[in-house]
Amino acid sequence: MDTRTGLPVVGMIGGGQLARMTHQAAIALGQSLRVLAANPDDGAALVAADTSIGTHTDLDALLAFAKDCDVVTFDHEHVPGDHIRALVAAGAVVRPGADALLHAQDKRVMRQRLGELGVPVPRWAPVRSTEELAAFGAQVGWPVVVKAERGGYDGRGVWVIGSPGEAPAGVELIAEEKVPLVRELAAVVARSPFGQVAVYPVVETVQRNGICVEVIAPAPGLTDERAVEAQNLAIRVATELDVVGLLAMELFDTGSALLVNELAMRPHNSAHWTIEGARTSQFEQHLRAVLDYPMGDTSLTAPVVVMANVLGGEPGGMSIDERLHHMFAAVPEVKVHLYGKQVRPGRKIGHVTALGDDLEAVRASAARAARWLEEGS
Amino acid sequence: MDTRTGLPVVGMIGGGQLARMTHQAAIALGQSLRVLAANPDDGAALVAADTSIGTHTDLDALLAFAKDCDVVTFDHEHVPGDHIRALVAAGAVVRPGADALLHAQDKRVMRQRLGELGVPVPRWAPVRSTEELAAFGAQVGWPVVVKAERGGYDGRGVWVIGSPGEAPAGVELIAEEKVPLVRELAAVVARSPFGQVAVYPVVETVQRNGICVEVIAPAPGLTDERAVEAQNLAIRVATELDVVGLLAMELFDTGSALLVNELAMRPHNSAHWTIEGARTSQFEQHLRAVLDYPMGDTSLTAPVVVMANVLGGEPGGMSIDERLHHMFAAVPEVKVHLYGKQVRPGRKIGHVTALGDDLEAVRASAARAARWLEEGS
Numbered sequence: 001m002d003t004r005t006g007l008p009v010v011g012m013i014g015g016g017q018l019a020r021m022t023h024q025a026a027i028a029l030g031q032s033l034r035v036l037a038a039n040p041d042d043g044a045a046l047v048a049a050d051t052s053i054g055t056h057t058d059l060d061a062l063l064a065f066a067k068d069c070d071v072v073t074f075d076h077e078h079v080p081g082d083h084i085r086a087l088v089a090a091g092a093v094v095r096p097g098a099d100a101l102l103h104a105q106d107k108r109v110m111r112q113r114l115g116e117l118g119v120p121v122p123r124w125a126p127v128r129s130t131e132e133l134a135a136f137g138a139q140v141g142w143p144v145v146v147k148a149e150r151g152g153y154d155g156r157g158v159w160v161i162g163s164p165g166e167a168p169a170g171v172e173l174i175a176e177e178k179v180p181l182v183r184e185l186a187a188v189v190a191r192s193p194f195g196q197v198a199v200y201p202v203v204e205t206v207q208r209n210g211i212c213v214e215v216i217a218p219a220p221g222l223t224d225e226r227a228v229e230a231q232n233l234a235i236r237v238a239t240e241l242d243v244v245g246l247l248a249m250e251l252f253d254t255g256s257a258l259l260v261n262e263l264a265m266r267p268h269n270s271a272h273w274t275i276e277g278a279r280t281s282q283f284e285q286h287l288r289a290v291l292d293y294p295m296g297d298t299s300l301t302a303p304v305v306v307m308a309n310v311l312g313g314e315p316g317g318m319s320i321d322e323r324l325h326h327m328f329a330a331v332p333e334v335k336v337h338l339y340g341k342q343v344r345p346g347r348k349i350g351h352v353t354a355l356g357d358d359l360e361a362v363r364a365s366a367a368r369a370a371r372w373l374e375e376g377s
Numbered sequence: 378m379d380t381r382t383g384l385p386v387v388g389m390i391g392g393g394q395l396a397r398m399t400h401q402a403a404i405a406l407g408q409s410l411r412v413l414a415a416n417p418d419d420g421a422a423l424v425a426a427d428t429s430i431g432t433h434t435d436l437d438a439l440l441a442f443a444k445d446c447d448v449v450t451f452d453h454e455h456v457p458g459d460h461i462r463a464l465v466a467a468g469a470v471v472r473p474g475a476d477a478l479l480h481a482q483d484k485r486v487m488r489q490r491l492g493e494l495g496v497p498v499p500r501w502a503p504v505r506s507t508e509e510l511a512a513f514g515a516q517v518g519w520p521v522v523v524k525a526e527r528g529g530y531d532g533r534g535v536w537v538i539g540s541p542g543e544a545p546a547g548v549e550l551i552a553e554e555k556v557p558l559v560r561e562l563a564a565v566v567a568r569s570p571f572g573q574v575a576v577y578p579v580v581e582t583v584q585r586n587g588i589c590v591e592v593i594a595p596a597p598g599l600t601d602e603r604a605v606e607a608q609n610l611a612i613r614v615a616t617e618l619d620v621v622g623l624l625a626m627e628l629f630d631t632g633s634a635l636l637v638n639e640l641a642m643r644p645h646n647s648a649h650w651t652i653e654g655a656r657t658s659q660f661e662q663h664l665r666a667v668l669d670y671p672m673g674d675t676s677l678t679a680p681v682v683v684m685a686n687v688l689g690g691e692p693g694g695m696s697i698d699e700r701l702h703h704m705f706a707a708v709p710e711v712k713v714h715l716y717g718k719q720v721r722p723g724r725k726i727g728h729v730t731a732l733g734d735d736l737e738a739v740r741a742s743a744a745r746a747a748r749w750l751e752e753g754s
Contacts (some may be wrong), residue, residue, distance in 0.1 A: 001698075002423075004418050004423065004717070004719070005423070005697075005715075005717045005718070005719070006696055006697045006698060006719075006720070007697065007698055007701075007715070007717070008698060020404060021404075023404070023424070024401050024404050024405070026424075027397060027398075027400070027401050027424050028401070028712070028713065028714045028715070029701070029713065029715060030697070030701075030715025030716070030717050030727065031717075032423050032424040032717070041381050045426070046381065046382070046409050046426060047400070047403075047404050047409040047425070047426050048424070048426055049422070049423060049424050049425055049426055049428065051426065279710070279712075288705070293701070293702055293705050294702065294705040294706040294709065296705070296709065297709055297710060301678060319383055320382075320383045320384065320407070321378075321383060321384055321385060324384075324406070324407075324670070325670055325671065328665070328670050328671040328673070329671040332671065332673065332674055333656070333674060335405070335656075336405065336406065337405045338382075338384070338405070338406060338407025339407065340381070340382045340384075340407050340408075340409070341382070342381070342382070342383075343383070350407065
């Protein structure tokens with residue numbers, strides 16, 4: 001409890017753009033997000049009054065950080081489970097808990113558990129040797145997708161290989177069939193300790209080089225039946241794993257079936273569109289969920305909402321400030337979110353959101369705005 | 378320029394809720410608002426990473442604060458004009474400038490100037506003695522409204538008196554006729570140094586005890602002709618006075634005419650509804666204006682938007698956190714903004730915004746939510 005305001009203190013471990021945007025949502029709720037950032041230049045550290053500097057692997061830093069928080073939650077899933085258990089042993093309330101979060105940290109555990117629950121997933125196997133990988137490839141056909149069991153994100157830790165010899169060395173891997181997918185979807189749900197769930201409309205996510213570049217809400221042409229199937233999968237997994245806070249479920253749409261790809265238990269890129277595009281943003285919803293407030297309305301504010309990520313372009317040319325000027329003039333209908341990051345090629349430095357009635361027009365607006373910010377043209 | 382981000386630094390003098398909400402908007406633009414707060418517990422000081430403590434009457438504090446700002450602007454209009462001129466002489470860019478801001482600081486100057494511009498205002502006179510006040514009252518009829526020339530806000534510094542003897546002593550006053558008004562309106566416009574203007578839909582403001590309690594956008598039943606008249610008045614005054622940033626113009630609607638009541642040159646309570654209810658919030662718009670970015674779209678996101686202020690209730694009973702829980706459960710369609718203030722009777726501690734199609738339903742939602750937060754019922 002913040003004695004100055006009479007309102008709770010939520011601590012977030014990690015100071016990236018997710019914490020930055022959660023802080024914006026916290027302000028409206030009368031709070032100020034407490035941030036543990038690795039670096040004083042992290043996106044959230046630049047804007048949040050109550051920032052401490054420390055790494056998520058430093059238990060002493062975590063314990064000191066958690067001390068005055070009513071709830072501790074996460075900007076990323078890299079905090080070791082034993083550290084989370086130590087926080088809880090010291091009296092902290094941590095949401096989601098270590099047992100739930102493990103399924104967003106370890107792909108092998110996640111695949112195993114989803115299989116036990118009967119949730120549809122790609123064919124997969126843990127592979128501990130070239131022989132096991134060769135055997136799996138012979139069974140499902142090459143190429144095969146191999147993934148690091150832990151630590152991957154944004155296309156890192158994932159490789160598509162044509163033969164066993166191409167597998168990266170020194171990493172514990174799982175192998176998966178390369179699913180012949182039509183597109184990727186995401187279903188995002190928030191769940192409170194009380195067990196209330198609120199689910200967002202299912203979206204289509206568009207990837208380039210393994211990085212999400214565009215999200216379309218709602219997913220175009222998705223049947224109601226299929227959308228409900230995806231939402232029910234997300235609700236069921238959130239409930240079975242006892243997730244508290246947000247669960248983002250990435251799905252493959254093969255045309256004839258849905259298969260679960262990844263899970264994240266925090267605000268997620270596939271729901272950035274909710275800031276303007278839903279009555280309750282994912283950031284506010286995550287705070288409401290971990291605080292056991294009643295969940296907010298997840299309905300769309302427009303028939304079509306498109307988010308485009310802004311990736312850092314090549315250095316040189318126009319400054320980001322000049323690009324922003326031009327973007328505002330050229331695409332006035334778009335809303336911008338910049339993360340306060342130094343521009344580096346391929347790095348997510350912000351996103352833009354467009355809303356409207358016409359899918360192609362809205363997509364074009366978002367793409368044009370992202371291009372202005374990426375390339376200055 | 379913030380060298381960490383390549384984006385500009387806007388400094389705001391004053392650390393109240395207007396700075397707090399401007400900081401939220403700054404975050405989306407990749408910035409972090411620089412705040413000069415009188416008190417470390419001020420609403421913006423609780424949430425903004427880059428806060429200095431100092432008063433707006435302390436020139437040394439102002440000079441130190443302005444040093445690394447690309448632009449300095451205001452959360453309130455109380456900074457002395459000579460201090461602003463000293464900032465400019467020291468190389469600071471201050472928007473709006475001292476000559477414009479004077480018209481939001483001094484009601485006598487404002488009335489004089491609006492009269493010269495032919496802008497319709499209530500009949501008024503500066504009154505320096507009981508005799509002058511008696512003469513004015515004899516001319517326009519009692520009761521008469523008297524206002525402190527400087528320093529008033531939120532109903533403070535305004536008195537309705539039935540005879541000259543009731544006038545407060547020791548204050549420089551102007552007297553105005555008590556206009557037989559049907560309702561109050563507000564027109565809010567943003568203007569950039571380049572001279573671009575963006576005007577919001579005209580709203581109706583509802584006052585209780587001199588404090589705004591409700592704002593309805595757009596103003597119900599206002600003819601297009603009258604709305605355009607109000608908007609044109611605001612644009613004209615912004616341009617003539619060389620306002621940069623937001624200008625909020627409060628108007629009396631007498632049924633047959635519009636009369637200008639007050640001017641404010643900063644984000645204003647009559648446009649808090651724009652956070653969810655307009656494509657560009659007034660807070661983002663103010664930043665864009667003072668930075669000379671192209672202005673954002675001011676159109677409504679729903680046919681009807683209603684904002685209700687949340688005033689502190691009597692002490693005791695439910696905590697604000699409990700009230701918030703109940704409010705979320707009882708009125709899920711409403712968005713809340715709490716300012717991080719200690720609850721004191723009559724103090725503005727937050728606001729709520731409701732959107733929809735049906736005026737009476739939307740008003741009822743907003744009122745119900747405000748009542749939950751004010752009274753816990």
